[in-house]
Amino acid sequence: MSTTEIRTTCPYCGVGCGLVVSRARDGWVVGGDPDHPANKGRLCSKGAALIDTVNAEASGDVRLLYPEVAGQRVTWDKAIAEVAGRLSATLAEHGPDAIAFYVSGQLLTEDYYVANKLLKGFIGSPHIDTNSRLCMASTVAGHKRAFGADVVPACYEDLEIADLVILVGSNLAWCHPVLAQRLRTAKRDRGTRVVLIDPRGTASSDLADLHLALKPGSDVALFNGLLAHLDSADAIDRAYVLRHVTGLEAALETAREDAGDVAQTCGLDPADIATFYDWFTTTPRTVTVFSQGVNQSSRGTDKVNAIINCHLATGRVGKPGSSPFSVTGQPNAMGGREVGGLANQLAAHMNPDDPADVDRLRRFWNAPALKGGQGLKAVDMFRAIREGRIKALWIMATNPAVSLPEATLVREALKICPTIIVSDIVGSTDSLDYAHIRLPALGWGEKDGTVTNSERRISRQRPFRAGPGEARADWWIMSKVAAVMGYGAAFAWRTAGEIFREHAILSGFENDGLRAFDIATWGRKREADYAAMQPFQWPMPAGATRGTERMYADGRFTHTNGRARMLAVRHIPPVERASLRFPLIANTGRYRDQWHTMTRTGLSARLSAHRPEPLLEIHPSDAQTADLLEGELARVISLQGEAVLRVAITDAQRPGQVFIPMHWSDTLSARGGIGRLIAPHTDPVSGQPESKHVPVRVERFITAWAGLFFTTRQHDLSAIPYWVRQEAGACRIYELAGDDAPALSGLSDCEVLDFTDPARDITRRAWVKEGKLVAALFLAPERPEISRDWLSALFAKPTLTPLDRARLLAGRAPETEAADDGPIVCSCHAVGRNRIMKTAASRPACSVADIGKLTGAGTGCGSCLPEIKEILRHAAPVVAA
Known part of the structure; x- marks a missing residue:
């Protein structure tokens, strides 16, 4: 096997980025493949950290090795x-x-x-x-109903040549960062307009000229209203429909029934709806990108077809810069x-x-x-x-x-x-x-x-x-x-x-053009x-020398009659509604630097540093109603079960809604898995479960103490009510909370350093073997404040000095190391919040570009740019974006 350069493909999201893997003196190196059409050399934070996870798999007991x-x-x-x-x-x-x-x-x-x-x-x-x-079943069903086959008509280039891009239920900046980079470039260079249709504010809001924060589950009503508007504005391409589409009149009839109440059904300002409808009507080059916010619904297939209906009615399918476009979750x-x-x-x-x-x-x-x-x-x-x-x-x-x-x-x-x-x-x-x-x-x-x-x-x-x-x-x-x-x-x-x-x-085999x-x-x-x-x-049939960039541009579809079908779909509310018992609607989704249940990304210290715990993101008014404070623990309860998450109060959430991440499992947390919250309501056509609309209530999760536990060993923490594991390079960090004093096994062979202050209920304890730090525990009534970077670095030292031991028990880093880099903001270049704030404070006015030049933050995949802008907005009175 050649070890010079291997061209391969990223194993994460459906963007399918090309990679070049090469052998360096100290191991493998991964870079973006500049010749791959999907990414043209770009990578996101997860792709850039692939070798971190490969190395982590190779060291220790991560892999399953034998039958x-x-x-x-x-x-x-x-x-x-x-x-x-x-x-x-x-x-x-x-x-x-x-x-x-x-x-x-x-x-x-x-x-x-x-x-x-x-x-x-x-x-x-x-x-x-x-x-x-x-993740994708509703799109499959919607495509088959509309086109006759499970076909995505568009290609990535369409994001770069469209004049209007609509993101529906897609946090493109976090979930498909390389596509977001391509769209950001088009917006900068061509002035592409972007509409974001999502119940909450996300990192993709930074791309948007218009954000429609619609009520969860109301997408069909919004797009039925658009279809009815296209008809009243005489914007339907009736010549195209006559030749290539069936079902227009039935689809229009049901669309009109929803159109009168769109603002109320969707919870949107009528002026914003009018702007969106006008932009779609007057912009021939329009791409509608949709993802899990559409698919993961008990009416996901109808949502897909409501979107496609508007594109079929205007003849905008498979044409350059003009198409519906489903982006896939998995590689x-x-x-x-x-x-x-x-x-x-x-x-x-x-x-x-x-x-x-x-x-x-x-x-x-x-x-x-x-x-x-x-x-x-x-x-x-x-x-x-x-x-x-x-x-x-x-x-x-x-x-x-x-x-x-x-x-x-x-x-x-x-x-x-x-x-x-x-x-x-x-x-x-x-x-x-x-x-x-x-x-x-x-x-x-x-x-x-x-x-x-x-x-x-x-x-x-x-x-x-x-x-x-x-x-x-x-x-x-x-x-x-x-x-x-x-x-x-x-x-x-x-x-x-x-x-x-x-x-x-x-x-x-026996195809003859019948199957796409x-x-x-x-x-x-x-x-x-x-x-x-x-x-x-694909397709690349027998005799073809190249593949096919776009499908259906000629108006010939895969149904047996060669015509596409518009579907008569109506807004039907989600199966479960908010109630007095469960007054909040939980929306689930991904974090920027994590993948599925974190079996791979959870091994990387830098990927784990951006969101080390699962957070309950909640609007300030709902937090106040539930008597929740920032950084506390909260119990999230649905009809099916419960989870315990750390509270993050944000006005990016609409009142009445919360967001919870999908990644944590029982191997990484005590109670962070959200699968127990989600009901088995499924789309009647696609069989896809509803995971974007979960009625819940929240309440404080009160414990007697909170703690941080740093360790190099495996431990049974099952008796502790709350714990979450984070990789930190030379050790693992556990956030802990409980009532009874934690019993930590597996350390009996170590020397114990101990400090206890009964008056303040503070415990600091360290375990050392042959001079090397093995574990350290810090307990207090509130979350202990300790320099994680400094303490994690102690585990890499071959021997602790007397001063290291004293500082461990004091819980205090040296003055020169007291300030951590802070929570990671830019994973591509490992830049933390504290460094960005310090850099901004050192200059009278500091822009995002300045931060990039001085720290590297934001110059990789770009998915951290909205967060950097938010930090700068609070850090300095005048900021040039």
Whole structure:
């Protein structure tokens, strides 16, 4: 394997940024690939920190290294025989419907293809679903209803050449920072207008010329009002509709019914609505970007179609700078959909409810067990496990015990299921705790295959290091299991490239232009071509020499009549409303520097420093009503369960609404997981759960003491009511709170340094072994104020000096180090709030550009720019932005 430069793709969001990995004297170095069309060399904070997480995985006990059965290490032969034996026994005794796979957008397309072929094609069960159900299913359903296929018509260039970009339910600046950079540049250079449609103020507000802070769940009413306005303004392109679209009159009829009450339904100023409608009406080059704020809803599919209706009515689909544009949450959510990874799909965009498609795939695979009909979607799948209808579940590269709604039921289901198989890269997740069989998989940097990003661009993920221990590729594991089950001839691939070629051939099999997804030209490529693959956009049918940038610009759609469909959709309020018992609506979402349940990003000290704890973001008036103060702990309670979060009071939240982050699990916190709060309400079309509209109440979580615990060891903290773990380089930091004195095990071999002040209820304690600091504990009635940077640095010292010991017990850093850099603001360049404030205070007037020149903050991915502006607004009376 060459170690000069490896071109690969980022494993995080659906932007699909290209990376160049190279070998330096002290290890691997990651940079943005200037030749990759998705990012053109740009990276976000998570991508820039990838090597931090790779190094953290390599050191310590993070990775799952060997196959395990019933908690005991076994050989791969025994593990594969055990998996195959259990699946075969379940199949023989209970039939194929008793077996299910729950997979992930973290898998490569080749892995996804094998999983789908094994379960649907040869075991004969339709019950394979993916965590993409939690983020993209409503878009899939909306696209299929409107266009006839799961197709994103646009490409990233459209953000740069549009005159109006509308962000709907998308915090682009945090969730897709590289796209936000491209949009920010267009705004600066071309004067692109930006409308943000989001219930709360976010980092993306900094991009917006107009922010419509609508009531959660009212998107359909807003876009139905727009459609009715387009009609009254004579702005509908009736010639285009006549030739290319059906359903206009029915859609208009229902839109008019919503249009009269838009301001009241959405809770918006009529003047702001009028401005938005006028801008859309008079701006032909308009791109509407939508993401999880639209999808994660009990009416998500209708929201998608309400948006697309406005674009179809004006002929703005697939044209340069003019299109609806769904941006994806995961790196390979689209690749998984291409191979049928959802329960309501078949491979190569075929339909399980179409007998001709079922027969076609059955013949191609020579898989007589393949049957028609849809499988169970994620929420229903775990209910079926809980009810005993599914007896064997294989989980791959995801953590449903944390990420799914109704988390308590999910855990009960995992606990009682007779066979749980988990393939993962890490050795500890909430879901892995329930596994009877654990299989070590290859991770990013080790895997070989492809992913598809939000603009239909297929790129290669290439390995640049060997997997640790006995980790193996997911496709290899499944193929070996298939062989033992008796299906070996259909799973006899030797490389990922061979799987991709089969996938490509299937995409063109009896297609004749009927299916939008077609990469048949790659079915004729050689292994060397696959190895050298450059990023391309599908479709790329047989004979094509390049991919397709935009879809449907010619007005020919994928429905059998070649026409798109407008849908008659009405505003229907969310299933649950605020009530006297649960007066607040909780909105869930991502933090800038974290990813999913933090199994990767949580290993990075710099990524953990921006938001080290899960915060309850709440409006000042609601905080006052609940008697909550900034920095206190609060209990968040829904009908399903509760969580405990740190209070952050902000007027970015509207009164009556709170925001809670999705990332924390039981391995990283005592009570920070929010899955227990979320009800299993799902969209009736897509099956996607509602996670943006959760009625809750909040109340103070009162404890006798608060603490900070720094340690280099593992500890059982289960008796402590509140704890959250943060990586800090040489040690881990735990925020603690409780009533009884904490009992910390695992330190009996250490010398103890102790200081206690009973009058003030203060305890400071340190554990030292052979002169080196092992752990330090600080307790007080309120959160202890201690220099985290200074204290964390002590753990890197080979020996503590007498002065270090004295300062530890005094809880006081040296004067020269007393001022921490503060909470991280710019993760790309590790710049904290205190340094930015100090830099601003040292000059009579200081701009964002000045801060960038002097500290580097804001000169990386740019997602911290709104935060820097806010700091400067409070730090100096005159600031040039």
